[in-house]
Amino acid sequence: MTASPAARLLAALALMTGLSQFHRAALGVVGPELAADLGAGAGVLGAANGAFFLALALAQIPVGLALDRWGPRLTVAALTLPAVLGGAAQALAPDGPSFLAARFLLGLGCAAGFMSAVVLCARWFAGEGLTTALARVFALSNCGILLAGAPFAAAAERLGWRGSYALAAGLTLLGGVLWWRLVRDDPPGAVPPRRPETLAEALGGQFAVWRTPGLPPILSMHLVGYACMATVLAVWAGPYLAEVHGLAPEPRGAVLLLMGLALPAGLLGVGPLERRLGRRRSRSLVAALAEGAALVLAARAAWPRAPLPVAAGLLVLLCLLSCFPVLVVTQGRALFPDHLVGRGATTVNLAQTVGGAALPALTGAVVALAPAELAWSVAFAALSAALALGLAGYLTGRGQPPPR
Structure with missing residues (x-):
């Protein structure tokens, strides 16, 4: 077929x-x-x-x-x-x-x-x-x-x-x-696009994107939403499991694999969950998932030497809950008319790129300044605080944009 x-x-x-x-x-x-x-x-x-x-x-x-x-x-x-x-x-x-x-x-x-x-x-x-x-x-x-x-x-x-x-x-x-x-570029039967923009019109559209009402809360969440989880998965989880729990590469890799599988599992579930709740409750769903992820990070900070099953379970749960950035992407898309969606999407994504580069460096600097016995608590606490600040900025938005 x-x-x-x-x-x-x-x-x-x-x-x-x-x-x-x-x-x-x-x-x-x-x-x-x-x-x-x-x-x-x-x-x-x-x-x-x-x-x-x-x-x-x-x-x-x-x-x-x-x-x-x-x-x-x-x-x-x-x-x-x-x-x-x-x-x-x-x-x-x-x-x-x-x-x-x-x-x-x-x-x-x-x-x-x-x-x-x-x-x-x-x-x-x-x-x-x-x-x-x-x-x-x-x-x-x-x-x-x-x-x-x-x-x-x-x-x-x-x-x-x-x-x-x-x-x-x-x-x-x-x-x-x-x-x-x-x-x-377009589905069968779609209306042909309007004439191509001139360079001046294209640049003007980019400035229009930056002036879009409702954009700062989206950027606030997107700056840290994915980056906090990615920093744990790609930077800190392996060294943490090796230092605190003494895991060799093979069992350490098994935990990282479970974390890596939890993220797509969450992504595949969040779309149907959003449909069940309704698009108008999408912001509440983002807030709930982000708050859950921040609490998991706070729990890791408060109990850095938890037993291995608990520690590994919380790391996997963090990745599962961190599916919400895809909802933020769709909310960001709803802010822009069709002819600005490319510029709008890349502007939103720029926040995630900056966060993905900045948070590992930030947590590394914070850990370097902390006493050795507090290093892991400080690392997880810094990420929890970053996510909480991003959520606070996100909640300054005044409601869900209408779907486009």
Whole structure:
């Protein structure tokens, strides 16, 4: 049976967002060998991820303009070129600075993946179907994180880290080709878009986005909503489990795997839950989930040496509750008219990108200043406080925007 255009679109979105997730996460598994071969210290790994996220942040506003002016199909396809070149340059890098430049180029190539999903799902699944469509795409994108774990490690064992990165570059090229074949900017029978904006009109639209009423509360929540969970999952959970509970890599990886699976499980459940409660109660649902996540972090701060089953259960619960940012994305989309949705989505996403880069650095600095016996309490308390502040800013909004 031939897949429907909507099913082909969701498959393409899951593929491209999954590749973006893979490229974000694939550094850790080969990090020690990579640093040794490049003659660089361990600090090059943190700098390499920083270069990737810096490129994502710098590209968000131009990507938003491109999504609205030329459409997601052409924008993502064009950015496949720097993604492939960056992926190949990783494999060929002779030294640390060259590897950092490759990661920056790769970040530019991945800059439109998730925001193209927001724009296309807004066009194809408007109204109540938007949250469910986005949740499915974002949940499936986590397969990229899983692929960056054991499968990428197995490839590195056989091909070396350079060969594995070359293979990843080839898969990225294949993804770009499939994207061009499968994706259309508008659903069948849609009204043709209005004439393309001039550059002056496009820039004026960006300023209009920044002046949109109701945007600051959305940015407040999006700055910390995903970043708090991601900081725990990607930065602190592994060292915490090793230091406090003495877990070896294999059982530590099992806990991290459960955490990684809890997030897509939450994403797949939050769309139906929102439909059951009604879109008008979406803000209350976000507030409840965010408050629950903040309380979990506070519990970790108050009881840092809880028994392993309790500690692991709370870490998994944190990831399960942290599905709410997808609701914030749909609320952000509702603020903007159709011709500004690309610029609006990337503006909202810029807050998440900044938070994702800032919170690990912030918690690291706070932990460095704390006494050793209080380090984990301070780390979890800082994240709980950040999420609570983001929630307080979010609750200054005056109600749910009408669905578009």
